[in-house]
Amino acid sequence: xxxxxxxxxxxxxxxxxxxxxxxxxxxxxxxxxxxxxxxxxxxxxxxxxxxxxxxxxxxxxxxxxxxxxxxxxxxxxxxxxxxxxxxxxxxxxxxxxxxxxxxxxxxxxxxxxxxxxxxxxxxxxxxxxxxxxxxxxxxxxxxxxxxxxxxxxxxxxxxxxxxxxxxxxxxxxxxxxxxxxxxxxxxx
Numbered sequence: 001x002x003x004x005x006x007x008x009x010x011x012x013x014x015x016x017x018x019x020x021x022x023x024x025x026x027x028x029x030x031x032x033x034x035x036x037x038x039x040x041x042x043x044x045x046x047x048x049x050x051x052x053x054x055x056x057x058x059x060x061x062x063x064x065x066x067x068x069x070x071x072x073x074x075x076x077x078x079x080x081x082x083x084x085x086x087x088x089x090x091x092x093x094x095x096x097x098x099x100x101x102x103x104x105x106x107x108x109x110x111x112x113x114x115x116x117x118x119x120x121x122x123x124x125x126x127x128x129x130x131x132x133x134x135x136x137x138x139x140x141x142x143x144x145x146x147x148x149x150x151x152x153x154x155x156x157x158x159x160x161x162x163x164x165x166x167x168x169x170x171x172x173x174x175x176x177x178x179x180x181x182x183x184x185x186x187x188x
Contacts, residue, residue, distance in 0.1 A: 001130075001133065002128065002130075003124045003125070003127075003128040003130040003131075003133040003134040003137060004130070004133040004134070004136055004137035004140075005137060006124055006134075006137065007049075007120065007121055007124050007133070007134045007135075007136075007137030007138040007141060008137040008138070008140050008141040008144070009141065010076075010079065010117070010120045010124075010138075010141065010173075011117040011120060011121070011137070011138045011139075011140075011141030011142050011145070012141035012142075012144050012145045013141075013169045013172075013173075014079050014082075014083065014115075014116045014117045014120065014141075014145075014169070015117060015141070015142055015145030015146060016145060016162065016165055016166060016169065017162035017163070017165060017166045018083075018115075018145075018166075019111055020108055020111050020112060020115070020142070020145075020146060021145060021146060021149050023104075023107050023108065023111060024037065024041065024104070024108070024146045024149045024150055025149050025153065027100060027103060027104050027107070027150075028149065028150045028153050029153060029154070030100075031099075031100035031103075033099075033100040034150050034151060036099065036100040036101040036104070037100050037101070037104045037150050038147055038150055039101055039104075039105075040100065040101045040102070040103070040104025040105035040106075040107075040108065041104055041105075041108060041142070041143060041146050041147065041150070042139075042143060043105045043109075044104070044105050044106075044107075044108035044109040044112060045108070045112070045138070045139045045142040045143055045146075046135075046139050047109055048108075048109060048112040048113060048115075048117070048118050048121075048138075048142075049118070049121050049134075049135040049136070049138040049139040049142070050135050051113075051118070052118045052119075052121035052122045052125060052134075052135065052138065053121055053122075053125045053131035053132060053134050053135035053138075054125075054131070055122050055125070056121065056122040056123065056124065056125020056126040056127075056131050056134065057125055057126075057131040059071070059122070059126050060125070060126045060127075060129075060131075063126065066184050066185070066186070067184075068126050068127045069127060069180055069183060069184035070180075070181060070184035070185065071123055071126050071127070072123035072124065072126065072127040072180055072184075073123075073177045073178075073180035073181040073184055074123070074177070074181075075119040075120050075122060075123030075124075076120065076123065076173050076176050076177040076180060077173070077174065077177035077178075077181075078116055078119045079116035079117070079119060079120050079173050080116075080169075080170045080171070080172075080173030080174040080176075080177055081170070081174075082115070082116040083116065083166045083167070083169055083170035083173065084166070084167065084170045108146075112142070117138060117141070117142060118138075120138065121134050121135060121137075121138040124137075124138075
């Protein structure tokens, strides 16, 4: 159950103000077909989470308990550092070659592949014996961050200090990563 809740919360926080949210906002503004975009989000989030969980389950038996904890620390560190990068919103009026479902599914799958959320799921699937729960939690966390953007569209733009939220979450993730690394290396 820890894997589910940690993945849900971690992936939710990682997606706030991220490039995936900005792409979903652009697609929702461009197409105005909420159901198709939400279905694309669900497909992409599930596929990326499943790939991450399988990778974590594959790596887990090859690593010692301390190495798995250190791997999780590195995944959280990567997530925290990734939150500090500035992201640029795509042009909502650009010529999109496919419909809303396929554009959302492919766009989010490609953007999410190798993203901090996916690394967090790999780390959790490696650390715990519950890779399926890590994948489900990650999928739910990404969905919880992206679906409101589709449904609220223009009201999301002036929603708040996205940069301050991202920096705060990044600092929290860096502290968690440092703590995990200290525990894994048995320095405390």
